[in-house]
Amino acid sequence: MSLMKSWVAGANDPSGPFPLNNLPYGVFSPAGGGEARCGVAIGDMILDAAAAEAGGLISVDGGAVCADACWNPLMERGAGAWSAFRTRLQEMLAEGSSDRDAVERHLHPLEDATLHMPFRVAEFTDFYASRNHATNVGTIFRGAENALPPNWLHIPIGYNGRASSVVVSGTDVRRPWGQLKGPDDDAPRFEPCKRFDLELEMGAVVGTPSDGPIDVATADAHIFGYVLLNDWSARDIQAWEYQPLGPFQAKATATTISPWIVTRAALEPFRCDTPEREKPLLDYLREPGPMLYDIDLTVTLAPQGKDATVIARTNYNTMYYSAAQQLTHHTTAGSPMRTGDLLGSGTISGPEKDQRGALLELTWGGKEPITLDSGETRTFLEDGDTLTLLGQARGDGFTIGFGRCAGTLLPALDDPFKR
Amino acid sequence: MSLMKSWVAGANDPSGPFPLNNLPYGVFSPAGGGEARCGVAIGDMILDAAAAEAGGLISVDGGAVCADACWNPLMERGAGAWSAFRTRLQEMLAEGSSDRDAVERHLHPLEDATLHMPFRVAEFTDFYASRNHATNVGTIFRGAENALPPNWLHIPIGYNGRASSVVVSGTDVRRPWGQLKGPDDDAPRFEPCKRFDLELEMGAVVGTPSDGPIDVATADAHIFGYVLLNDWSARDIQAWEYQPLGPFQAKATATTISPWIVTRAALEPFRCDTPEREKPLLDYLREPGPMLYDIDLTVTLAPQGKDATVIARTNYNTMYYSAAQQLTHHTTAGSPMRTGDLLGSGTISGPEKDQRGALLELTWGGKEPITLDSGETRTFLEDGDTLTLLGQARGDGFTIGFGRCAGTLLPALDDPFKR
Incomplete structure (x- = not known):
């Protein structure tokens, strides 16, 4: 696949994030305010999909899908509707389209828009599917001999998170308080978190619902698209609370996602296989085809008022389990x-050392500080730090981007129980 | 407080579950079908609250709260609205009420009604707040010396569950499949669960939302009411999956709740203190008053086609942490x-041994089968078993009930991935 040409300014830049090949879904308010509405990124612009639909330019059988300031109505329609909707968008926005005059007035400059949550999160589940990450974390906490838990090569391990704390890129994140107890302390204290961290992740967005178990191929078809995701983590809260029932408040402060859902269709050219299995997977987890994606990922850290430093570069293709495998496993017990x-x-x-997606690993549990371009060092995050995730799938003469997934860490409140 | 007299049949029975003192909230369809609607249990009847509201008999400032076939609209209005609504219901249904003629035609026999989920579950969190339970389970898995995790006396330990699998009493539960691996097995197998269990719990239903940390007194005021809750658990799936991130598919099959939300107001006369603290709690968890409740709880097990046997009797007042403390802790990190x-x-x-709320404890990990009245024995649940939870707060001449919280275990599917 090569670049699909569009009449929209900036959409034919081979390194731009939003060519006609992409068409990611977001929710925006145009410059000068105005209500939040469904939009599609194209070049330097956002197509007001709600207005285009209301004006009769796009229609999906069975009623409006863009009227709600979130993409859930389209998402729940299923893969047939997603395909028809996308085909029509590409037709309208393609070079030479006869719809250009009618469509052009529904475009708004991306630069001036405010971006909102692109969908209503029903529930949030977090997995643990990078072998490098699991091995590093296990080595830091349990030593090299016991690094990988015995179930890890068999189960796409996951735990339920908190949907209410998922926020869109640009939302400030407040350093949390929590129970902290060092190994030598007699008792825990209630204090601001000292070891606040990021986690570089991809998020898979479920479109089609299911009532019971679904196999891997079906699971893949239920996925509407992907977002970048930063699962902010309080390492010191986690260390004290997580046995025996898993992380809870350590992961409850915020999870930031990118403002654009990149569809599975846009990522199709970038499919790749999960790595060789060290131990054979049980049948229900076997993939009928390539279900990971080749997406370059970058993390930058910018101290307050200073330039950003790239602190990690990696690729989603390094994962051991795909989102389809995770979704299938999620349904095994009937949920x-x-x-x-x-x-x-x-x-x-x-x-590699500079490919690690969390400060916990980059600084080896806080023992090996990293140095930023400004000369400052970091073990964990400091107040005012802005963390930004970027993702790029690089095609032949075109790029698929997700937009920035960014958040700034604000200082802890003086007293969280003051009202 | 004594029995409040009502003109409704059956509401003045001192051992009946639904006197005027109670007025729990549910969603029902009357006999012969009809749409699901908000209802209030009173004696042997259900008041069609949606019809009463539509007919002008009840109103809460700011619009309809009973029109949605779920109680979330009233729940989100907050404690002032809850109180006004309840006061008006009591006025209408009290002995000698001048509203009797107008109200009477909105009553439907409880016996013939179909009961639905009383509210839309936003997210589901499960805690671990019984010291007896935590000690028993810890002893079974880790030995008596390491029974209680070191954080247990400091943190109301909890983990996020799955809201989509919460079902109302009467919904059948399907035995799940999952990854099982015994300690001596070389590799896991994908098989039907062999150690399926119940968990006797109370569920606290959050009414008023909050954006950040809330103290214990405030947390208590955010709680709309309580339901009985059976958190069905697959012990063999849990044993293999739960390290290091906690239970996941072991808890994903179903969580059954009672059809009636008993309000905090109805439970007010039954408040009691949490037990003496072995270690002092951090300030943010200290209760300003009694926040547990004295509620007798019973679990029965009925094999298919046979009578039920009481397998456990206990009381909610045995818990170490209250729901208000759990809710406060839930908000500490900003969620x-x-x-x-x-x-x-x-x-x-x-x-006591017969006061344990799970077969895991009642049969001591499956080693000590219990004998039912029919002569059959059980270690874990068998296909066709019906589990029923009952709860009763016993006042001076009146009783507050929750209705049955029941579910029947269906056999596992032949192949969960057959479509």
Whole structure:
């Protein structure tokens, strides 16, 4: 596949994030305010999809899908509707389209728009699917001999997170308080978190709901698209709370996602296989085809008022389990999955030291500070730090981007229980 | 407080579950079908609250709260609206009420009604707040020396569950498949669960939403009411999957709740203190008053076609942490709480052997089968078993009930991935 040409300004830039090949879905308010509405990124512009639909330019059988300021109505329609909708968008926005005059007045400059949550998150699940990450974390906490839990090569391990704390890129994140207890302390204290961290992840967005178990091929077809995802993590809260029932408040502060859902259709050219299995997977987890994606990922950290430093570069193709495998496993015991369920991949870490997707690993548990371009060092995050995730799938003469997935860490409140 | 007299049949029975003192909220379809609608249990009848509201008999400032076939609209209005609504219901249904003629035609026999989910569950969190339960389970899995995790006396430990699998009493539950691996097995197998269990719990239903940390007194005021809750659990799936990130598919099959939300107001006379603290709690968890409730709880097991046997009797007042403490802890790291969030107490076990709220404890990990009245024995649940939870708060001449919280276990599917 090569670049699909569009009449929209900036959409034919081979390194731009939003060519006609992409068409990611977001929710925006145009410059000068105005209500939030469904939009599609194209070049330097956003197509007001709600207005285009209301004006009769796009229609999906069975009623409006863009009227709600979130994409859930389209998501729940299923793969047939997604395909028809996307085909029509590409027709309208393609070079030489006869719809250009009618469509052009529904375009708004991306630069001036405010971006909102692109979908209503039904429930949020976080997985643990990078072998490099699981090995590094396991080595830090349990030593190299016990690094990988015995179930790890058999189960796409996951735990349920908190949907209410998922926020869109640009939302500030407040350093949390929590129970902290060092190994030598007599008792825990209630204090601001000292070891606040990021986690570089991809998020799979479930479109089609299911009532019971679904196999891997079906699971793949239920996925509407992908977002970048930063699962902010309080390492010191986690260390004290997580036995025996898993992380809870350590992961409850915020999870930031990119403002654009990149569809599965846009990522199709970038499919790739999961790595060789060290141990054979049980049948229900076997993939009928390539279900990971080749997406370059970058993390930058910018101290307050200073330039950003790239602190990690890796690729989603390093994961051991795909989102389709995770979704299938999620349904094994009978749990219904719903439109808007969000599945975090787990921290994505490559094999090299500068490919690790969390400060916990980059600084080896805080023992090896990293140095930023400004000369400052970091073990964990400091107040005012802005973390930005970027993702790029690089095609032949075109690029698929997700937009920035960014958040700035604000200082802890003086007293969280003051009202 | 004594029995409040009503003109409705059956409401003045001192041992009946639904006197005027109670007025729990449910959703029902009357006999002969008809749409699901909001209802209030009173004696042997259900008041069609949607019809009463539509007919002008009840109104809460700011619009309809009973029109949606779920109680979330009233729940999100907050404690002032709850109180006004309840006061008006009591006025209409009290002995000698001048509204009797107008109200009477909105009553439907409870016996013939179909009961539905009383509210939309936003997110489901399950806690672990019974010291007897935590000690028993810890002893079974880790030995008596390491029974209680070190954080247990400091943190109301919880983990996020799956809201989509919460079902109303009467819904059949299908035995799940999952990854099982015994300690001596080389590799896991994908098979039907062999150790399927119940968990006797109370569920606290969050009414008023919150954006950030809330103290214990405030948390208590955010709770709309309580339901009985059976958190069905697959012990063999849990044993293999739960390290290091907690239970996942072991808890994903179903969580059954009672059809009636008993309001905090109805339970007010039954407030009691949490037990003496072995270690002092951090300030943010200290209760300003009694926040547990004295509610007798019973679990029965009925094999298919046979009579039910009482397998456990205990009381909610045995818990170490209250729902208000759990809700406060849930907000410490900044997670917003929403209308419809459901907080399971954790399995409720008393100190005695026949007071344990799960077969895992009652049969000591399956080693000591219990004998039913029919002569059959059980370690874990068998296909066709019906489990029923009952709850009763016993006042001076009146009783507050929750209705049955029941589910029948269906056999596993032949192949969950057959479509």
